[in-house]
Amino acid sequence: MSHHPLQSLTLALLIPTLLILSSLLSLLLLPLSIPYSLGLLRLPRSLTILTLPPTTLLYQTLTLLYSKLGLSSNISSINSVVSAISMLTPSSICSFIDEDIDDCVKKLPMLKTDFVCNLKYFNTGTLGLTPIQTLKSQTSLSLFTQLDPFTNYYITCLSLSTSIQATCAKYLDCAYDEVSFCNSTTKGLNLVWGGLKDGNYFKEDGRDIVLTSNQEHEGGRSGLNYLEKIGVCKVVVVDIPLDKNITAETILKAFCEKFQENPKRIKAILISHVSCISGVRNPVSELADLAHKNNALLIIDGAQGIGGLFVSVRSLNCDIYTASCQKWSLGPTSSGLLFVRKEVKRGMKVMEWNCGGSEGEDGVASFGSSFYTHSIGTNNEGIIYGLKRSIDYLSSYGYYTKNLEKYNLKIRDDFYRYFEKNICESDVVMLSPGVESDLKSPIVTISLGLKRSNLDCYSYLYEKGFVIKIVADNQCGSGIENAARFTFHGYNTREEGRELVDALKEFIEG
Known part of the structure; x- marks a missing residue:
């Protein structure tokens, strides 16, 4: 719907004015908001709005303003305005958002003072060190939400979800609607196996095959093993030798031989981007070519890949990539990402993606990656925002420049x-x-x-x-x-x- 010129001019003048006024009001009331946020001061319900950050005040004012001017109050359009303006807001005013990270690439190694741990830590493959800035942001946002759970979660946090999802899509190099939050690689893969099963990807006779290797993590294999147990498919393990002189040709030959044995029944390859056992970086792009040539999917367990290595799912040409972001991505525990290529996603039936939301295509719920959808309920806003902060942290040390x-x-x-x-x-x-x-x-x-x-x-x-x-x-x-x-x-x-x-x-x- 096009706006009347007078309406557009009114918005253009009022929005900066409202932002300035709300920022000044927040600064003037800072002595009031601090003891209130710590629980040392109680205010009448009608006055608690005075303790909100300016972006929240602006959001609520814009909603009212759009209504009074007879404009569409579509939440995404208001989110866009608030997100754009909040980029210009001094970070000290927004109590739940810490200082912005420099766009310039910092010199490695990372500063020891950025972390709580003082040990010489060589076990990132199990659990990485989370930057203090992530921990602060995660905790601050959760505390901020509790000042007024309804208002702050469903308005302020939802207004952040667009930028967070965009950050995660950039991190994987995929489309906005191809990335979903999950709490681990295992959970992501379990969603995949269940979605393929319920989408009738495997034939009913249970003779279709999924290839995998003998160097996979048990968590990554668990959902696949369950499908075999209930007769959905068969699992064939390809042996990758524990040899420091191993080559890509050796690995590809082993998988090619399996396709030659059963060219029509192999439906997918499950392989780690990086082996959690030997540290071998598997030739996944070449395996993708092999799989697609035989009308099969390439599914990557990326738990040991993204964060430590630069990852572009487009360059890898994979169909599915899932990762635990508490490892190499240095995110909060219980944070993870799942990429599913659009064409593959359409053939999958996953309850969490398809149970009655109204945000996505054809009335189907969105991909389950916001703080809240009808299909997945309420997510932990601190964890999701913390993941964004950790990705930003990696970016500041040259993740995207390799x-x-x-x-x-x-x-x-x-x-x-x-x-x-x-x-x-x-x-x-x-x-x-x-x-x-x-x-x-x-x-x-x-x-x-x-x-x-x-x-x-x-x-x-x-x-x-x-x-x-x-x-x-x-x-x-x-x-x-x-x-x-x-x-x-x-x-x-x-x-x-x-x-x-x-x-x-x-x-x-x-």
């Missing part, structure tokens, strides 16, 4: 070389690709042999201030035994990596 990935691989390579130079025990075996390999990642895994225990190694290193990961024996049939895993992210340094090798040498020779 500077962060290059740094992670650089300190990983230094550790690798220093390890091979200084640790010469014949039974201690390096399992991860070498520094010249195209399959290397920021993960390095070693086998400690039969003379010593990886649990003892963990304890010894922890006493010296290091945190590492011990790998479960024969995880997913990989054949791995008595192994330790080390991960390298932006907060690790070359010096720490060498100190870790020196401590390992002491343990191995001791």
Whole structure:
């Protein structure tokens, strides 16, 4: 609906005026809002609006103004106005939004003062360090919501959802409506398997096949194993050898042979972007070509990929990519992302995406990625906003320019070389690709042999201030035994990596 010129002029003049007035009012009432937010002061219901940030006051005023002028009060149009104007608002006025992050790329490594942890942390593959700014933003927004749960959640938080979803779509390099929030890689994949099953992607005879590897995480495999258990499909495991000299050709050949055996029945490949066991960066783009050539899907477990490596799902050419963002993305616990290509999404039936909302195409609920939809109910606003803050943090250290990935691989390579130079025990075996390999990642895994225990190694290193990961024996049939895993992210340094090798040498020779 087009606006009358007078209406547009009125809006153009009133909106900046309202923003300035609401900002000044917030500043004048700052001594009142602080004790109120801490619960030290009680106000009559009619006066609590005076403690709201200017963007919230502006939102409520705009809603009333649109109504009085006879304009459409579509929530998305008001959100756009508020989001655009809030970019110009001094961050100190909005109590729940911390300072903006510089667009310029900061010099790595990340500052130790950005984190609570003081240990030499080499276990990002299990759980990453969350920046203090993320923790502050997460907590501040949750506290702000509780000042007036209805008003602040359904108005202020919903007004943030558009920019948060846009950040996540950019992070994966996908369309806005192809990304969804989930709380883990496992949950994302379980939604996928259930959606494919209910969408009748697999034939009823239960003989369709999903290929996977012997180096997958149990959580990533759990939903698929369940489908096999109830007779929906069969799971065929492709063996990827634990060999530091492994090549992309070896992996592709193993999958090609399976397609040659059953060219018509293989419906999908489930593969990790980066193996949580050996740290091999699988040739997923080539596997996507192989899958699509045979009318199959490529489904990627990205738990060990995005954040430590730059990821573009468009470049990978995958159909589905899911990740736990509390690892390499440094997000809050229980944060994750799920990408499903539009064409694949249309053929899936997932209750959380399709149970009565009105926000999406053809009256179907949106993709489940906002703070709130009719289909998924109410999300934790602090976690979702915290994830955005962590993505912004990675961006400030060169995630999009690949500077962060290059740094992670650089300190990983230094550790690798220093390890091979200084640790010469014949039974201690390096399992991860070498520094010249195209399959290397920021993960390095070693086998400690039969003379010593990886649990003892963990304890010894922890006493010296290091945190590492011990790998479960024969995880997913990989054949791995008595192994330790080390991960390298932006907060690790070359010096720490060498100190870790020196401590390992002491343990191995001791």
